[in-house]
Amino acid sequence: MDGLYRLPLNAPLPLDALATALRSRAEALGFAPVGLAAVPGGPRLPLRTAALERWLAAGHQGGMAWMNDPRRRRIEALLPGVRSVLAVGWNYHVAVRPAPGSLRVARYGWGRDYHRVIDGRLRQLGRWLEQAAPGSSWRACVDSAPLLDKAWAEEAGLGWIGKNGNLIHRRRGSWLLLGHLLTSLPLPPDRPAEPLCGACSACLEACPTGAIVEPFVVDARRCIAYHTIENRDAELPAPIRAQLSGWVAGCDICQEVCPWNRQPLPASTEPDVQPRPWLLDLRGAEALGWSDAAWDERLRASALRRIRPWMWRRNLRAAMAGGWGNAWTDP
Numbered sequence: 001m002d003g004l005y006r007l008p009l010n011a012p013l014p015l016d017a018l019a020t021a022l023r024s025r026a027e028a029l030g031f032a033p034v035g036l037a038a039v040p041g042g043p044r045l046p047l048r049t050a051a052l053e054r055w056l057a058a059g060h061q062g063g064m065a066w067m068n069d070p071r072r073r074r075i076e077a078l079l080p081g082v083r084s085v086l087a088v089g090w091n092y093h094v095a096v097r098p099a100p101g102s103l104r105v106a107r108y109g110w111g112r113d114y115h116r117v118i119d120g121r122l123r124q125l126g127r128w129l130e131q132a133a134p135g136s137s138w139r140a141c142v143d144s145a146p147l148l149d150k151a152w153a154e155e156a157g158l159g160w161i162g163k164n165g166n167l168i169h170r171r172r173g174s175w176l177l178l179g180h181l182l183t184s185l186p187l188p189p190d191r192p193a194e195p196l197c198g199a200c201s202a203c204l205e206a207c208p209t210g211a212i213v214e215p216f217v218v219d220a221r222r223c224i225a226y227h228t229i230e231n232r233d234a235e236l237p238a239p240i241r242a243q244l245s246g247w248v249a250g251c252d253i254c255q256e257v258c259p260w261n262r263q264p265l266p267a268s269t270e271p272d273v274q275p276r277p278w279l280l281d282l283r284g285a286e287a288l289g290w291s292d293a294a295w296d297e298r299l300r301a302s303a304l305r306r307i308r309p310w311m312w313r314r315n316l317r318a319a320m321a322g323g324w325g326n327a328w329t330d331p
């Protein structure tokens with residue numbers, strides 16, 4: 001590598017100029033914040049990988065056997081020769097609140113499926129990079145790829161991993177979905193983010209099921225988000241049913257209480273992020289009457305399709321049995 005890459009017109013572009021151009025293109029595609037990390041990363045990466053090992057050994061993954069994929073511990077397994085990672089944030093904060101009396105649906109699912117939105121834009125970036133640096137390789141990763149998303153985003157300076165397990169940006173809070181573009185190019189990295197939770201423990205105290213078993217460690221088996229989205233059993237466990245607190249698809253409690261989300265935050269005007277109106281006013285009795293076809297129609301191009309219609313009905317029944325869906329108590 002001579003540190004120079006060529007634009008289509010054959011103009012050489014030094015690596016730092018290439019990194020600057022890549023960042024600007026990512027921002028122009030609607031990503032913010034964006035940052036770069038160098039592989040293999042600093043001393044925090046082995047700590048995060050060790051935390052994953054402990055989490056798996058403790059059984060915190062519950063029924064998510066796919067979390068055991070050994071590639072999650074080795075980024076090289078996802079792209080041979082990977083040298084850098086572009087981490088991007090997709091802001092999904094909208095200044096809207098659900099109607100009083102509505103059942104609760106987590107904000108990440110309000111708009112268009114973020115996997116599609118982020119993946120499409122990362123691929124555009126990858127194709128541009130390949131043209132600017134012929135011979136380089138890339139891979140877009142959004143969530144479903146076995147990558148430690150938050151650890152790499154932290155390494156690239158996007159934010160810190162909070163005690164609630166979410167990556168937090170000091171001005172944007174944690175309403176960010178993450179994507180990564182892996183590349184074989186050795187691009188100059190940004191500085192990792194510094195943790196800013198301090199002595200706060202609001203999320204640990206607010207979690208109704210005690211799922212944040214210690215700071216930074218979420219036991220999925222106790223987490224409402226896991227049970228409403230991933231659990232494929234006919235009934236939710238009794239302790240979860242008892243504490244569902246109106247949530248039928250995911251759970252935002254540990255983010256809603258976070259002081260970094262309670263400051264004035266920039267709201268996204270992206271059409272792909274704007275909420276489907278029915279999700280903001282979801283009534284149990286009515287939704288229980290929807291056919292599979294009606295659910296299919298309502299969940300077109302939504303990340304919430306992972307929750308099959310029978311799971312929605314299971315979750316709705318459980319929330320309604322807890323007294324939610326008709327009366328509304330503000331969190």
Ligand code: B12
Pocket residue numbers: 047048049051052053055056064067106107108142143144145146147148149150151161164165166167168174175176177178179195215216217218220223225226229230249250251252254
């Ligand atoms: C499995 C998974 C889940 C599971 C398990 C949750 C979990 N915390 O692992 C379930 C289904 C419960 C879930 C729920 C949610 N998820 Co999820 N999930 C994932 C997934 C696929 C893997 C996460 C993972 O690696 N877990 C393994 C454990 C070991 O990792 P971890 O809990 O993150 O622990 C790390 C840190 O805590 C840290 N750590 C450990 N000890 C210590 C100690 C110190 C001092 C420090 C600083 C750090 C630290 O190291 C660990 C390893 O990196 C990622 C996508 C991806 N590919 O990474 C999305 C992802 C984490 N989820 C996401 C979202 C949005 C959610 C929900 C908010 C959705 C919702 N509203 O319902 C909730 C939040 C629940 C919560 N409080 O964590 C986003 C988070 C974005 C962000 N800003 O952080 C991700 C990154 C998807 C994406 N592409 O954007 N999720």
Ligand code: SF4
Pocket residue numbers: 164206207208209210211212218222223224225226250251252253254255
């Ligand atoms: S998502 Fe809900 S249940 Fe899961 S850790 Fe956060 S507050 Fe607890």
Ligand code: SF4
Pocket residue numbers: 162163164165196197198200201202203204254257258259260
């Ligand atoms: S609520 Fe407090 S402890 Fe929890 S993530 Fe936010 S700042 Fe950190």
